[in-house]
Amino acid sequence: MPGGLLTDLYELNMAVSYLRRGMTGSATFSLSVRKLPKHRGFLVAAGLDDCLTFLQDFGFAQDDLDYLGSIGFDDRAIEDLASLRFDGSVWAVPEGTVVHAEEPILEVTAPIAVAQLVETVLLNRITLHTTLASKAARYVLAAEGRDLVDFAFRRTQGSDAAIAAARDSAIVGFVATSNVAAARRYGLQVAGTMAHSFIEAFPSEEEAFRAFAQDHPTRTTFLVDTYDSLNGVATAIAVARELGITDRVGIRLDSGNLDELARDARAILDEAGLPGARIFASGGLDEYEVAELVRAQAPVDAFGVGTQMGVSADAPYLDSVYKLVEYDGRPAMKLSTAKATAPGEKQIWRSGGDEGDVLGLRDERAPAFGWEPLLVEVMRDGTRLEAPDPILRMQHRFQEELVRVPTKAKRLSHPEHVEVERSPALTALTRQTQADALTRAGLTEPRSSD
Amino acid sequence: MPGGLLTDLYELNMAVSYLRRGMTGSATFSLSVRKLPKHRGFLVAAGLDDCLTFLQDFGFAQDDLDYLGSIGFDDRAIEDLASLRFDGSVWAVPEGTVVHAEEPILEVTAPIAVAQLVETVLLNRITLHTTLASKAARYVLAAEGRDLVDFAFRRTQGSDAAIAAARDSAIVGFVATSNVAAARRYGLQVAGTMAHSFIEAFPSEEEAFRAFAQDHPTRTTFLVDTYDSLNGVATAIAVARELGITDRVGIRLDSGNLDELARDARAILDEAGLPGARIFASGGLDEYEVAELVRAQAPVDAFGVGTQMGVSADAPYLDSVYKLVEYDGRPAMKLSTAKATAPGEKQIWRSGGDEGDVLGLRDERAPAFGWEPLLVEVMRDGTRLEAPDPILRMQHRFQEELVRVPTKAKRLSHPEHVEVERSPALTALTRQTQADALTRAGLTEPRSSD
Numbered sequence: 001m002p003g004g005l006l007t008d009l010y011e012l013n014m015a016v017s018y019l020r021r022g023m024t025g026s027a028t029f030s031l032s033v034r035k036l037p038k039h040r041g042f043l044v045a046a047g048l049d050d051c052l053t054f055l056q057d058f059g060f061a062q063d064d065l066d067y068l069g070s071i072g073f074d075d076r077a078i079e080d081l082a083s084l085r086f087d088g089s090v091w092a093v094p095e096g097t098v099v100h101a102e103e104p105i106l107e108v109t110a111p112i113a114v115a116q117l118v119e120t121v122l123l124n125r126i127t128l129h130t131t132l133a134s135k136a137a138r139y140v141l142a143a144e145g146r147d148l149v150d151f152a153f154r155r156t157q158g159s160d161a162a163i164a165a166a167r168d169s170a171i172v173g174f175v176a177t178s179n180v181a182a183a184r185r186y187g188l189q190v191a192g193t194m195a196h197s198f199i200e201a202f203p204s205e206e207e208a209f210r211a212f213a214q215d216h217p218t219r220t221t222f223l224v225d226t227y228d229s230l231n232g233v234a235t236a237i238a239v240a241r242e243l244g245i246t247d248r249v250g251i252r253l254d255s256g257n258l259d260e261l262a263r264d265a266r267a268i269l270d271e272a273g274l275p276g277a278r279i280f281a282s283g284g285l286d287e288y289e290v291a292e293l294v295r296a297q298a299p300v301d302a303f304g305v306g307t308q309m310g311v312s313a314d315a316p317y318l319d320s321v322y323k324l325v326e327y328d329g330r331p332a333m334k335l336s337t338a339k340a341t342a343p344g345e346k347q348i349w350r351s352g353g354d355e356g357d358v359l360g361l362r363d364e365r366a367p368a369f370g371w372e373p374l375l376v377e378v379m380r381d382g383t384r385l386e387a388p389d390p391i392l393r394m395q396h397r398f399q400e401e402l403v404r405v406p407t408k409a410k411r412l413s414h415p416e417h418v419e420v421e422r423s424p425a426l427t428a429l430t431r432q433t434q435a436d437a438l439t440r441a442g443l444t445e446p447r448s449s450d
Numbered sequence: 451m452p453g454g455l456l457t458d459l460y461e462l463n464m465a466v467s468y469l470r471r472g473m474t475g476s477a478t479f480s481l482s483v484r485k486l487p488k489h490r491g492f493l494v495a496a497g498l499d500d501c502l503t504f505l506q507d508f509g510f511a512q513d514d515l516d517y518l519g520s521i522g523f524d525d526r527a528i529e530d531l532a533s534l535r536f537d538g539s540v541w542a543v544p545e546g547t548v549v550h551a552e553e554p555i556l557e558v559t560a561p562i563a564v565a566q567l568v569e570t571v572l573l574n575r576i577t578l579h580t581t582l583a584s585k586a587a588r589y590v591l592a593a594e595g596r597d598l599v600d601f602a603f604r605r606t607q608g609s610d611a612a613i614a615a616a617r618d619s620a621i622v623g624f625v626a627t628s629n630v631a632a633a634r635r636y637g638l639q640v641a642g643t644m645a646h647s648f649i650e651a652f653p654s655e656e657e658a659f660r661a662f663a664q665d666h667p668t669r670t671t672f673l674v675d676t677y678d679s680l681n682g683v684a685t686a687i688a689v690a691r692e693l694g695i696t697d698r699v700g701i702r703l704d705s706g707n708l709d710e711l712a713r714d715a716r717a718i719l720d721e722a723g724l725p726g727a728r729i730f731a732s733g734g735l736d737e738y739e740v741a742e743l744v745r746a747q748a749p750v751d752a753f754g755v756g757t758q759m760g761v762s763a764d765a766p767y768l769d770s771v772y773k774l775v776e777y778d779g780r781p782a783m784k785l786s787t788a789k790a791t792a793p794g795e796k797q798i799w800r801s802g803g804d805e806g807d808v809l810g811l812r813d814e815r816a817p818a819f820g821w822e823p824l825l826v827e828v829m830r831d832g833t834r835l836e837a838p839d840p841i842l843r844m845q846h847r848f849q850e851e852l853v854r855v856p857t858k859a860k861r862l863s864h865p866e867h868v869e870v871e872r873s874p875a876l877t878a879l880t881r882q883t884q885a886d887a888l889t890r891a892g893l894t895e896p897r898s899s900d
Contacts, residue, residue: 008603008628009642017665023651067634072668112651119645123604124612131607153458154573155767157581158610162574178458184517192459195569197774200782201473201562204890215467218522226784227891307767316766317605317757324647332650334676440654441677 004060004081005067007120015113016073019080025328027112028345029119030104031126037315041415042405044137044398045093045105046168047129049388052379054121058086086114090379096171096394097374098401100418103348103359104375105130112327119322127320128161129168135312136169139305141410142291147302149191150177151282152310165310171394186391193219193252199226209239221250221280229256233265237272250278259298266299280304287412331433342426343433348374360423367423454510455517457570465563466523469530475778477562478795479569480554481576487765491865492855494587494848495543495555496618497579499838502829504571508536536564540829546621546844547824548851550868553798553809554825555580562777569772577770578611583618585762589755590623591860592741597752599641600627601732602760615760621844636841643669643702649676659689671700671730679706683715687722700728709748716749730754737862781883792876793883798824810873817873
């Protein structure tokens, strides 16, 4: 799929004008999140791999062009679009990196027509993945080392989103997913047991458990709450004994007071001589409920996490923007009283210590010895410079990053944001660019907002 | 894409057990929303077309089967799955129909293995589309007849979701979308002008407007707020006069106090002799802001609606479930103190008048003369019984439906829900099925909750 029509009409309008007028100057667009949602103290950058795949395949098929002809684009426009490819460069923060408000996650430099055309998909992909990875990271904080499994597929906003939820939750440390297609695509561990309907389809719970264990000797976690959870635990024990699988049985609780039920179930299992039997909890859990169960030391070994994570229910989008910061060698910015985007190609510098990040220009030096640049060149002349990161590498990156996030930014409720300082060079360029833009607009001070 | 791996692992576990054990009895699963989100007084059923397409193509490709072998399914399981197709029947509420909590949107009847396997995608699709159509309907209520255009693509949760947002908002009456791929796929009107970056790429706003109007003589809505909105309006007028297009110019406001700016812009346009120039407003509008602008009689002709609609920001998912209601000729239900799903194959009856709906069994008669059944058979033996509804037909259906929704359920804030009565036959079957299930579980009263 060359993907050229996966865009907003206005991108095509603009691209056609640029191409017709020979405006082939190089443009840099910077993609960042202006402001974090209320309960996010940091974000986890994600979605780059999808973006690079899209850019590599970008173009228009003949039937795309035919359609554009049918909605009013003339022959010249279509001829100009026909040969368009993405042959630019991309600098980006690697996936799994912690980022803050106003820090560019990705910067694209290409002839302005094509750099503009790809805006819609780049924003869509980075917003989706960063939203989901950042939400899933909250469960990781809440779970304090207990296992987390993605169960979100059935209620995500489409299949793309389901695959993204599985992948992005893996990046931040979820151990498995129920989503078979995602597991295959990304080589993830896949997990799943049975639904209540399975129990109901058999004459009794005991018969259902027995059949399941016989048919799936390696998957012997029994869903015990179809009729009565603690009776279900007893039935699971009886079947495990009968089949000689007491060493590898587990139970899943999907309803009721999970804290109480987990303690009672644990006691019953221990008393029956099954101290190794794992207890799995699920059922619409948000990160606060997970944190509460962990804080109360409920004997839950693993949490199945669905909808709340899969749609990032409390913050289902980010205030992400894709702003022109340089065109044809000239820095650019939209005038605004409130939220000026900084001009120029950027770099983010992160210290090894307690200092916050510094946002500067790409060609500046490090603020001091030992500071690391976060943005790296990942595509040049339309070609990826490296193979996609394996999930495991992104996981390690996130684990290392998370340790360095200040505690106050890791609180689940009302976390504090991390301040990002601007380098003197960036501040000076911002002032100069704003003054130039005012002059061009014939104004003495900015009057628009946003 | 046969789609067999677009599922949760547990569906495959269960299906494999059913197939191995010769449990080929027919099962009916009922898909409904248990409880509406806080600010939803009704839902707009949507997503059926996606479901039927999925069911028609359902199956496993050889590489799907190879993957299943690699994660532990044995040869017999793979052989059983290899030939699986969806050859069942579907009853559903047509898209664009208003539905309430606990009313089945879709019921699937098929051999239990395949009816179970398709759960994940059916839930995903109905939840996504119904969520988005129901959210978009709130904008339609708010706009009171003014035009609405979908601008959501850049921040929806993936491309599936963007295409769904364009389609579902069209079903409830949006007049156009910015999403070119969705417009092509569904034959929707496509809309779009220019971004701020376009203005910034030219030496001046005037030159940008002139170039745009020359290149796109049929798309002459100017984005006026890059530097200063009212200056921008004056520039738009000057360019329109110069090019002789004062009869078809429009402006778009994307920031600032839209009420005030729209009034000022209207006055300037009228004074300049352009009373026909349309004013378009956009910029992160939620339905309350649209309603407020309409209530204040701000002279806005059309609203561009993005993120808030495209992710259904205040309610990004629904409490949707897919419950076994009948298996092998026997009604089924999960025991629950709180939220028992009613057993048996259903029908929803709607009166032409003020009465609420009646939820009954599929083979019952209408409660009284003139009541209409909402669930219709749309697929039999795995084959669609009718071609997909054109968008226009769904639009008409929704318009007719909306008139019949009680005013109290159409309030944007804290709407009242519409009560759905259960027929005596359904109530009796529920009691009987519950008693039978208790007996099978060896209990005297339900103890699990859900």
